[in-house]
Amino acid sequence: MPGTERKSFFHGAIQEGSLFTLHKKLLIAKFGGTSLSDVQKRETAVSHCASLLEESEKLVVVVSAMGRSGDPYATDTLLNLVSEDSSVYEKDRLMVCGEVISALVLASALRKSGISAEALTGWEAGIATDGETGNARIVSIDTARILDVLSSHRVVVISGFQGLSPDGYVNTLGRGGTDTSAVVLGIALDADEVLLYKTVDSVYTADPVKVPSARELSVISSEDLRQMAWQGAKVVHPRAAEAAQASDIVLKVKSFRSGKVVTEVVKQPLENTNYIVGVASGQVVTGFTVTGSGKPSAFFAGMFRRIADSGISMDMFSVFKCTAAFTVPLDSTEAVKEILDSMALHYSTLGPCTKVSIVGAGMHGLRGVMARFCEALDRVDIDALQTVDSHATISALVLVEQRDTALQELHREFIE
Known part of the structure; x- marks a missing residue:
């Protein structure tokens, strides 16, 4: 990702008093709005975070707005509160509120369970965009604030889907942009893995609703995932797949229901599978x-x-x-x-x-x-x-x- 500041604060020699140790990992976990829509689901998300902290010294969680259209804090619900003639800048400022609320609520739930956590907005987390309202691209991340929070907390919860424009306006990244936030944060923080928790049980060869015979894909190349996303498959956002392909980040899709890895994204196209995926x-x-x-x-x-x-x-x-x-x-x-x-x-x-x-x-x-x-x-x-x-x-x-x-x-x- 051009302009993204990559920090190799984890790998290599460990100094006395270092934040990380060699046998620990920094993981990025992303939870979508459906996974956070009620108290029970948020408790499940907290449980997944606790499991990740059994293998990771630190954890960055990236969240979408809670729920879907009709739910109180969902993006579409918020947009329906204002008239169509509202400016694109006003709509961007309104839309980011859902993710901000979601981050604060999940951080609170983590602390209630005994896990030290703090929430940051996308701009507090140092995410800078190109300034395009409603469909911005991330151009850089200053990781200093995130690292500062991680020095005193095990978890930082970051509002996805948002960043700050060159002119100082908040921007949104377009539909599904929280996936992109998670992957690019993983690259910038030199994380070991980015884990996208999804309410589906796998990345499939087709949308199972439209094609009942669709098959689960336990492994897919980043290029094929990118192409599937751009052609309309909705499991992973296209820009997230692009960022993963352009880097060496390890990207996995996990089932929110079971917590298990259901699809692993690999760098090179697979040679022992169908040439059409x-x-x-x-x-x-x-x-x-x-x-x-x-x-x-x-x-x-x-x-x-x-x-x-x-x-x-x-x-x-x-x-x-x-x-x-x-x-x-x-x-x-x-x-x-x-x-x-x-x-x-x-x-x-x-x-x-x-x-x-x-x-x-x-x-x-x-x-x-x-x-x-x-x-x-x-x-x-x-x-x-x-x-x-x-x-x-x-x-x-x-x-x-x-x-x-x-x-x-x-x-x-x-x-x-």
Whole structure:
């Protein structure tokens, strides 16, 4: 992670009076909102922390806001307290409150159980961001305050999902950003392991709700995890997977229910497994096909710049001569139409649609994968409205009502 201050305060020679000893570890544990939504679940989280402290001298816990939409302190509940015309800066300041409350409550519960703990906000923990409201990236971490707290407490509980912008504003990191907070803190603190406690029993080859035959993955490479996350799998946040891939941090997913490791993330792609590790689907989108005139590069540059400057995210780009195809989130459809109309461009739309993908770094260079992908969709009478690919993914745009059927057939073709 560029700019992140890495402190090797644990490994190496131990001086008299040192904070750590060679046979102890510094661990990072992350708990999501569902895992902290009531007193009983918070007691379970405390129990997991106590177990980790049997093998670790010190522990950093990173938390999300308690509960989900409708629960009193959940992020969406807080957002519903203000009007839509509130500024993005105000919304960021409101959203961070859920994680701050969660950290304070869990630290209190830890102390009640006899574990010395103190809570820090993300900015108190030295997390600095690039300043993008609502979807900021962590650019650096000053670990001094965390280390100071750990010098007198066994546990520091840090509010995830947040940091401080260059202008001194609090920022949020986007949905699922607490995963990213945990991994980047693990890198900055040179922790032995980052443990993501999840309410699911594993990372799966597909969403079991959409694909009942989905299989548990006890091991997955960081590259495949990153690709699965970016293609829509929700177990681990994409930026967390990216940070893990770019570092040597040990990342594991643990079951919140059992406390056991259910999936271990390894650095290199596995050679003794299927070259396709999973299937995933993305958000609901609208597909656009736009035709312009003149010099193609100038046409594409002008149109894409106008859409990007409006704050709209685009995906599944493909261009040919003066025609471009791309997708945008469904709720951005009308805004994109207004931009294209203002530019007097001819366009057509498809939707609502979604992207279905197969993922596996092992497919790179193999012949026939695209043929099998299209054959699988054809067997269930699904047309690929558009396709894109990379070294580790093949994706097709399909009608949203065909999503689950497409995922199930692709899973049968490549994994079962």
